[in-house]
Amino acid sequence: xxxxxxxxxxxxxxxxxVYGGExxxxxxxxxxxxxxxxxxVFFSDNTAGVVIEWWMHAASSYWFIAERHxxxxxxxxxxxxxxxxxxxxxxPMNHSDTVGDRT
Amino acid sequence: xPFSLLKYGLSSDYPVDVxxxxxxxxxxxxxxxxxxxxxxxxxxxxxxxKYHNITNVAVLEKAYLxxxxxxxxxxxxxxxxxxxxxxxxxxxxxxxFQSLSNEFDYNIMYSERxxxxxxxxxxxxxxxxxxxxxxxxxxxRTEMLDRQQIRELVPSLNMDxxxxxxxxxxxxxxxxxxxxxxxxxxxxKEAAKRGVEIHQLTEVQDLVIEGGKVRAVKTNRGxxxxxxVVQAVAGHSSILAKKAGFTMPIISYPxxxxxxxxxxxxxxxxxxxxxxxxxxxxTSRGEVVFGGGSDPYPLYNTxxxxxxxxxxxxxxxxxxxxxxxxxxxxxxxxxxxxxxxYSPIMGLSxxxxxxxxxxxxxxxxxxxxxxxxxxxELVASGGKTPDLIAPFALERFARFRQVNEMxxxxxxx
Numbered sequence: 001x002x003x004x005x006x007x008x009x010x011x012x013x014x015x016x017x018v019y020g021g022e023x024x025x026x027x028x029x030x031x032x033x034x035x036x037x038x039x040x041v042f043f044s045d046n047t048a049g050v051v052i053e054w055w056m057h058a059a060s061s062y063w064f065i066a067e068r069h070x071x072x073x074x075x076x077x078x079x080x081x082x083x084x085x086x087x088x089x090x091x092p093m094n095h096s097d098t099v100g101d102r103t
Numbered sequence: 104x105p106f107s108l109l110k111y112g113l114s115s116d117y118p119v120d121v122x123x124x125x126x127x128x129x130x131x132x133x134x135x136x137x138x139x140x141x142x143x144x145x146x147x148x149x150x151x152x153k154y155h156n157i158t159n160v161a162v163l164e165k166a167y168l169x170x171x172x173x174x175x176x177x178x179x180x181x182x183x184x185x186x187x188x189x190x191x192x193x194x195x196x197x198x199x200f201q202s203l204s205n206e207f208d209y210n211i212m213y214s215e216r217x218x219x220x221x222x223x224x225x226x227x228x229x230x231x232x233x234x235x236x237x238x239x240x241x242x243x244r245t246e247m248l249d250r251q252q253i254r255e256l257v258p259s260l261n262m263d264x265x266x267x268x269x270x271x272x273x274x275x276x277x278x279x280x281x282x283x284x285x286x287x288x289x290x291x292k293e294a295a296k297r298g299v300e301i302h303q304l305t306e307v308q309d310l311v312i313e314g315g316k317v318r319a320v321k322t323n324r325g326x327x328x329x330x331x332v333v334q335a336v337a338g339h340s341s342i343l344a345k346k347a348g349f350t351m352p353i354i355s356y357p358x359x360x361x362x363x364x365x366x367x368x369x370x371x372x373x374x375x376x377x378x379x380x381x382x383x384x385x386t387s388r389g390e391v392v393f394g395g396g397s398d399p400y401p402l403y404n405t406x407x408x409x410x411x412x413x414x415x416x417x418x419x420x421x422x423x424x425x426x427x428x429x430x431x432x433x434x435x436x437x438x439x440x441x442x443x444x445y446s447p448i449m450g451l452s453x454x455x456x457x458x459x460x461x462x463x464x465x466x467x468x469x470x471x472x473x474x475x476x477x478x479x480e481l482v483a484s485g486g487k488t489p490d491l492i493a494p495f496a497l498e499r500f501a502r503f504r505q506v507n508e509m510x511x512x513x514x515x516x
Contacts, residue, residue, distance in 0.1 A: 001409065002410075014400075015399075015410055018399075019399060019400040019401070034503075035501050038502075038503065039350075041443075042443050042500040043352045043500070044341070044350065044352065044353065045345075045350060046341035046342075046350075046351065046353055046354055046355055046401070048341075048355075048403045051401075070403050070404070071403045071404055072404065073402055073404045
């Protein structure tokens, strides 16, 4: 059994967790090109080494960040996202294709 | 000891046949350098020599021939995919497999058994009907079976596993299996016979790219100039592409499989379950192979885990309860390069003269012959993509034109 040290729930069986993908920065939907958007959605560094990823503890729906080595299968560090995200991120809601404009 | 055996043993005429010539020094330059000496790389080399008369070719393999995912798959050959593009491509591959033993004069132990995929929900039954129709239309032999027909086809199958009774089945008559190592060895033997150089223990460390074009390959045995490069390194596609200067829409997950002690023959078709995420087949040696889905998180590591053993064996025993007394003989894993749409990435890359054969996830072995043939065509034509693989271009992601084979791929090899 592999143990994931959850910042909220302590050490738990890794089968209780869901992998949520690499931590990447989303491009601004208003200014990004299709190609950049495709790059963000589909492409991956797929690093053989240390990666920084989103994980979720399924039972408590708690999202956190894990640093992990993809060759040795070691979990190096896990922490609450507030360590990294100190400011609130607001998504602009003035797109013409938002729900309110659908007729 | 019989006198004739002694005489034969001492004769200089023995052994008469050498499949692979002894290793040579690397030349300073080749027309085509193929990175990866698995089934796909070797098949590409073979068809380049056979159909296009291109023999100044080096296949570079960092370890030994067919030791990567060629040796780690579960040797399933089938073409019952969902999209017209997929069915056309894999059907051609199945047809090519059928004549490989004769072509090589070497037994790849091709054995047409048929593949049965079980549906446990109404939704799956509907999806299977669609697959059967698409398949029939594009040249495969696939039909729906009801419970009674399944019972007759596989008497040892438990028709009511847990809360998932079998409702219907997708019966793919073209489903087959073959000795995977022999496929690689057969291609290697025939390619070498035509003048292709196969270099094992030769690892590519870097690529020399000038003016957006690949010029040379740096290996642990020195640098070689090249006209073009074919990358066929299942499981390491992203790492090599990074050396070429671009990223891939790939995430690498381990895929684990296992095999039991041998039994007398009891299971002719390959049987898989869409809901239990498990497939079971009996090899020609009598061993029972269990395979399932990839691991739940990405890794470049082929370790074995107890979690996977438990879940996979649990599912296998739901299907074939009498195997509960079976002893597990081996377990192994391979690294699968999963793409977002469960289709491969073949053809051109952002680097000129650098061709991709990647993103083979869990579906690479069955494509070996057609992959080699179409990649050879691509190389020989100087980069004109054959129609059959045009839908699988890397460029499809930037154009949002994916070829979705998830339903036909996940845990139903």
